[in-house]
Amino acid sequence: KHARIPLMAGNWKSNLNHQEAVVLVQKLAWTLSDKKHDYGKVEVVVVPPFTDLRSVQTLVDGDRLEIKYGAQDVSTHDGGAYTGEISAAMLAKLGCSYVVVGHSERREYHAEADEVVNEKAKKAIAGEMTPIVCVGEGLDVRKEGRHVEHTLAQVDGSLAGIGAEQVGDLVIAYEPVWAIGTGEVATPDDAQEVCAAIRGRIEEVHGEEVAAKVRILYGGSVKAANVAGIMEKADVDGCLVGGASLQADEFGGICRFY
Ligand code: PEP
Numbered sequence: 001k002h003a004r005i006p007l008m009a010g011n012w013k014s015n016l017n018h019q020e021a022v023v024l025v026q027k028l029a030w031t032l033s034d035k036k037h038d039y040g041k042v043e044v045v046v047v048p049p050f051t052d053l054r055s056v057q058t059l060v061d062g063d064r065l066e067i068k069y070g071a072q073d074v075s076t077h078d079g080g081a082y083t084g085e086i087s088a089a090m091l092a093k094l095g096c097s098y099v100v101v102g103h104s105e106r107r108e109y110h111a112e113a114d115e116v117v118n119e120k121a122k123k124a125i126a127g128e129m130t131p132i133v134c135v136g137e138g139l140d141v142r143k144e145g146r147h148v149e150h151t152l153a154q155v156d157g158s159l160a161g162i163g164a165e166q167v168g169d170l171v172i173a174y175e176p177v178w179a180i181g182t183g184e185v186a187t188p189d190d191a192q193e194v195c196a197a198i199r200g201r202i203e204e205v206h207g208e209e210v211a212a213k214v215r216i217l218y219g220g221s222v223k224a225a226n227v228a229g230i231m232e233k234a235d236v237d238g239c240l241v242g243g244a245s246l247q248a249d250e251f252g253g254i255c256r257f258y
């Protein structure tokens with residue numbers, strides 16, 4: 001039923017040092033092997049803090065794991081006198097396949113507007129990594145019934161100036177902020193409503209072929225117990241998982257939803 005290869009990405013946020021990271025990835029690899037996971041059927045990505053990436057790379061390369069990894073953010077700068085910033089080239093050099101940009105926690109706590117998210121997405125693409133561009137409304141907007149309109153405006157702003165070919169290859173994550181870390185899951189129909197609207201917007205701007213290719217994830221309190229219902233929806237191509245990605249069994253269960 002899946003029109004696109006599903007993707008499960010685990011965003012660890014600011015959790016786990018590099019030693020704990022190695023333990024978790026190892027356990028995840030074991031649990032997925034126990035569950036006879038087919039990586040060709042569902043792509044598995046972990047998104048650790050920057051400081052864990054080198055250790056994760058060493059483990060993935062050394063054990064030839066099929067798990068991919070990415071970063072939680074990237075600098076808008078290519079390098080130079082920008083203390084504390086991590087450039088796309090640095091992440092690419094560590095073997096990152098993905099870069100999360102515009103996570104609601106970055107938008108909220110670091111005042112990242114769509115323009116910045118857009119610059120970061122472009123940096124990831126220029127570094128030959130796939131951006132996972134996060135969008136989604138807060139509770140106030142949802143209560144006003146403006147969630148689709150709000151989210152589509154974020155999609156427009158975050159993807160501005162990115163060519164059709166690149167849009168087809170990137171990943172968009174719809175994460176209603178009220179469902180993140182709250183235990184409050186959007187219903188599969190809620191997820192489908194907005195993911196379908198996002199795909200519709202991509203079709204309007206870039207055409208049918210690109211819209212049929214772009215992967216759109218849902219994120220917000222996804223667990224092994226609720227993932228199947230979400231993944232049944234036609235326009236949901238995977239999940240961005242926060243809390244549940246810190247436990248190998250739980251995240252393994254999410255990846256092995258089929
Ligand atoms: C997230 O932060 O991307 C997320 C979806 O978090 P959680 O799964 O913990 O709600």
